[in-house]
Amino acid sequence: MTSHPHPADPATAAALASSHGPLAFSVAFDPRDEDEVLARWRALLRSNRWSDGDQTREFEALWAERTGLEAVAFNNWSGGALAALDFIGLSGETALSPSNTFLATPRSIQKAGGTVVFYDCNRHDLCGSFEDFVAKAEQHRPKAAWIVHVGGHIAFDIEKIAAYCRENGIWLLEDCAHAHGARWHGRAAGSFGDVGVYSFYPTKTISTGEGGMLVTGNPDLAAHARSYRDYGRGSRYRIQGMNHRIDEFTAALGVVQTRRLDDILAWKAAYARDVLDLRHPNRVRLPDGMTSGYYKYIVFDPVEPSTGKVYELPCHRILEHDVTLPNTEWIARNHWCVPLYYPRDRS
Ligand SMILES: Cc1ncc(COP(=O)(O)O)c(C=O)c1O
Missing domain, CATH: 3.90.1150 (Aspartate Aminotransferase, domain 1)
Known part of the structure; x- marks a missing residue:
């Protein structure tokens, strides 16, 4: 052993x-966790609840506890991002994105029907530059903006950018794909703006194979996200989501991984x-x-x-x-x- x-x-x-x-x-993945993962999977195999059950709730509760926010699990980062942008109503609007990021970030804006405007990063932290953020915001009047916590630390300009967004009515989304465990003065990634989205892709700090977690302090956004991931169920199908549910086997792995x-x-x-x-x-x-x-x-x-x-x-x-x-x-x-x-x- x-x-x-x-x-x-x-x-x-x-x-x-x-x-x-x-x-x-x-x-x-820590080999000490193998038995617990297998025990949870065995119990699931014998159950009749393979999606949207207790494992999902437990996985979400752990991320709610870690971030101090509501947490909604998804099948990947994309699902969480699209749910958040749908709540904001980005279609036909402009959103800022850093360019030094994975294509997922600006692509989510395009898929939500928005127009992407890129802003520059800082050299010392690789994350969004406050100065260029403001310059692009003044020029393009965006409805929303992504900031990306590149590399695992929180963007050094996050507080200034979040304050500017609050003052100017811009929705701020945090791409937390890299930021598991990142904190600044005790505050977790995802808690500075309106919403944060984590990824559990295999290269990430912890993985579930595929998986994502949306975190937000906005209860209406959280409710929208829960409905969006399930074709709009729970909203009389008014919310035009698709299937971005996480299955129970993935969520069970997520519980064990998050505890580690x-x-x-x-x-x-x-x-x-x-x-x-x-x-x-x-x-x-x-x-x-x-x-x-x-x-x-x-x-x-x-x-x-x-x-x-x-x-x-x-x-x-x-x-x-x-x-x-x-x-x-x-x-x-x-x-x-x-x-x-x-x-x-x-x-
Ligand atoms: C910055 C960033 N955003 C978004 C994603 C997309 O995450 P997922 O693969 O869970 O859709 C990734 C990588 O996977 C990423 O590195």
Whole structure:
């Protein structure tokens, strides 16, 4: 049986680094959790409730507790994003998106019938720039905007951007796909704007294979999302959603994974602090009070080995928008990711 020393034990990370070399990619799953996952799946196999049942409720309750918000589970990030944008009523309207993100972010705006306007990022945190956010908002008067917590820390300009959105009636959506466990002065990702959406895709800090979680402090948005994921059931089909339900097997895995999340975060933080920080002075530097989930460990020098870039090609180039985003272009050329994965086998 694989041994798992206490994750916060600094010697663990250092010993691992010297004995194993660079960490190879592995889906974050702790072998100690196998029995519980299998027991939950066995109970489900013997039950007659394979969708929309107790496992889903339990998974949602854990994320509600973590974020202090209502939580609605989805089959993936897309489902949560589309539900939120449908509530906002984005069709025919404009929304801002950073370009340094996965295509999912601007694509969700397009799929909701909106027009995408890209804004630039900062070089030091890779996330949305307040200055360019305001410039684009003044010029294009958007109804909504995405901010993305790139790499696992919270966007450093989040408080300024959230305050500006509140003052100017702009709906602020947080793309929390990378931000499991991220906090700033105790506040979780997803709690700064109107709504946040997490992803549980296999590369993420914890995974359920496929899966997503919408979190919001707005009870009307939460109710809309619950109905949207189920073809508008519960709203007399007035809400024109499709099927974005999570199944009970996936939700059961989500419960077990979420219970393990704090160990995974503590282990990654110890490895970053005790091993990687000593080797990489030219890296993203976290401000006071920031806890990163360390989805990625980002440096500004070429390194070997590297897992490459968070994103190679900015979205404004993929979608061929004629816009100048100098920091986004700079970031695409000048950052690299050092492998930082929660290893299964540490024997
Ligand atoms: C920033 C970002 N947003 C959205 C997504 C989409 O998530 P999903 O694969 O769950 O739809 C991803 C990656 O998967 C992502 O990295």
